[in-house]
Amino acid sequence: MSVTAIMYDAKSMARWEPDARGRLEKAAMELFQQRGYVATTVEDIAARAGLTERTFFRYFADKREVLFSGSKELEKNIVDGIESAPKGASPLDAVAAAFEAAGAELEDRRELHFVRARYALVMKHAEIQERELIKLASLSAAATKALRKRGVSEPAARLAAEAGVAVFKIGFERWVTERKSKTFAQHIRAALHALKTMASA
Amino acid sequence: MSVTAIMYDAKSMARWEPDARGRLEKAAMELFQQRGYVATTVEDIAARAGLTERTFFRYFADKREVLFSGSKELEKNIVDGIESAPKGASPLDAVAAAFEAAGAELEDRRELHFVRARYALVMKHAEIQERELIKLASLSAAATKALRKRGVSEPAARLAAEAGVAVFKIGFERWVTERKSKTFAQHIRAALHALKTMASA
DNA sequence: CTCCTGATGTCAGATACTGACATGGAGGTA
DNA sequence: TACCTCCATGTCAGTATCTGACATCAGGAG
Numbered sequence: 001m002s003v004t005a006i007m008y009d010a011k012s013m014a015r016w017e018p019d020a021r022g023r024l025e026k027a028a029m030e031l032f033q034q035r036g037y038v039a040t041t042v043e044d045i046a047a048r049a050g051l052t053e054r055t056f057f058r059y060f061a062d063k064r065e066v067l068f069s070g071s072k073e074l075e076k077n078i079v080d081g082i083e084s085a086p087k088g089a090s091p092l093d094a095v096a097a098a099f100e101a102a103g104a105e106l107e108d109r110r111e112l113h114f115v116r117a118r119y120a121l122v123m124k125h126a127e128i129q130e131r132e133l134i135k136l137a138s139l140s141a142a143a144t145k146a147l148r149k150r151g152v153s154e155p156a157a158r159l160a161a162e163a164g165v166a167v168f169k170i171g172f173e174r175w176v177t178e179r180k181s182k183t184f185a186q187h188i189r190a191a192l193h194a195l196k197t198m199a200s201a
Numbered sequence: 202m203s204v205t206a207i208m209y210d211a212k213s214m215a216r217w218e219p220d221a222r223g224r225l226e227k228a229a230m231e232l233f234q235q236r237g238y239v240a241t242t243v244e245d246i247a248a249r250a251g252l253t254e255r256t257f258f259r260y261f262a263d264k265r266e267v268l269f270s271g272s273k274e275l276e277k278n279i280v281d282g283i284e285s286a287p288k289g290a291s292p293l294d295a296v297a298a299a300f301e302a303a304g305a306e307l308e309d310r311r312e313l314h315f316v317r318a319r320y321a322l323v324m325k326h327a328e329i330q331e332r333e334l335i336k337l338a339s340l341s342a343a344a345t346k347a348l349r350k351r352g353v354s355e356p357a358a359r360l361a362a363e364a365g366v367a368v369f370k371i372g373f374e375r376w377v378t379e380r381k382s383k384t385f386a387q388h389i390r391a392a393l394h395a396l397k398t399m400a401s402a
Numbered sequence: 403c404t405c406c407t408g409a410t411g412t413c414a415g416a417t418a419c420t421g422a423c424a425t426g427g428a429g430g431t432a
Numbered sequence: 433t434a435c436c437t438c439c440a441t442g443t444c445a446g447t448a449t450c451t452g453a454c455a456t457c458a459g460g461a462g
Contacts, residue, residue, distance in 0.1 A: 198293055
């Protein structure tokens with residue numbers, strides 16, 4: 001009982017339906033929203049995607065990981081953003097700008113729905129939140145590395161990366177929560193400004 | 202085969218050996234160091250503590266949690282520290298001072314050994330690190346609440362708490378890693394200073 | 403003495419995850 | 433065509449984590 005009833009003709013008939021990973025991700029999100037995260041088993045997800053449990057675990061290290069396919073790409077965008085920041089930019093500004101740019105992709109309608117649903121899941125289940133936090137830690141480590149390539153020395157790079165992630169977390173949260181009074185970039189800039197004034201006090 | 206061979210006389214004979222929780226924590230740390238985290242099962246831990254697997258899960262929500270008994274106390278100390286900070290202190294200074302004071306307790310010899318061993322475990326296993334991160338997030342939330350009680354308004358409180366945790370993370374890491382060139386408090390102050398200068402740049 | 407409380411044990415089960423091996427179209431090569 | 437290798441997926445058995453339900457039984461309260 002495949003959900004994505006795809007039609008084939010004999011010639012293009014592949015051995016398996018394409019995009020197993022994508023199907024698993026889609027099935028997972030749908031079931032998580034319908035039945036909740038705990039109530040849906042990996043077997044449920046695999047079945048809905050027309051696959052077996054074993055195959056799920058070939059694509060994802062564990063049940064939570066199916067919700068984090070975008071994290072690798074985000075990390076890459078952040079690193080690129082830091083590396084391509086203007087020469088004179090301070091470490092903190094470089095990181096914040098990178099987050100601001102990377103986050104802009106989330107603002108179209110189709111993504112927005114997914115982002116909100118995903119955010120609700122993360123907030124609801126500590127299990128998932130843990131994974132989110134370690135992804136952010138990985139992001140912070142990558143940002144640190146990118147800053148060091150720019151010549152920022154060790155304690156400052158680490159601090160700037162951590163501070164940047166904090167700004168991102170708060171900016172993102174407020175953007176998702178509030179009724180689109182401001183754009184994502186504005187929230188990031190507001191949080192960054194608040195941090196700067198606070199640290200100078 | 203109880204490890205802590207306690208002697209009883211008939212009069213003080215209690216139905217069970219005391220401090221089941223403590224015995225479980227001790228057994229867990231010992232086994233984690235000997236066999237590694239993954240190689241030791243909850244059943245192993247319980248057996249070494251003279252208890253059953255089921256009892257382990259009555260004291261700890263899951264296998265990782267046995268390593269985090271101190272987190273609740275730490276959180277309390279941080280909150281107390283923030284609440285008892287001098288009236289004029291800036292939010293960030295209040296948080297940093299609270300961490301500095303709370304961390305001082307780790308500096309005696311007996312704790313130090315445990316702290317280092319535990320740190321090695323956290324660094325080695327992503328599974329445990331995830332738990333560590335969510336504890337720090339909880340700490341950050343508690344600190345935010347404490348700051349708001351001091352009249353700090355919402356965006357600043359959150360930011361100060363997050364920044365404070367970042368300072369703590371980095372200060373702690375350097376203190377644990379480096380060969381006691383500086384005291385814990387000095388590491389915290391150094392990280393705090395670095396953050397301030399960085400945010401002002 | 404009796405009853406109740408509470409820490410622990412026992413047992414069965416669900417679910418997450420892993421290793422080993424089997425299967426069978428696709429696509430290449432002779 | 434015949435054959436062969438590749439590799440995504442399936443099958444199966446097993447282990448470890450975690451949970452619910454119920455049993456046990458010393459100690460304390462009355």
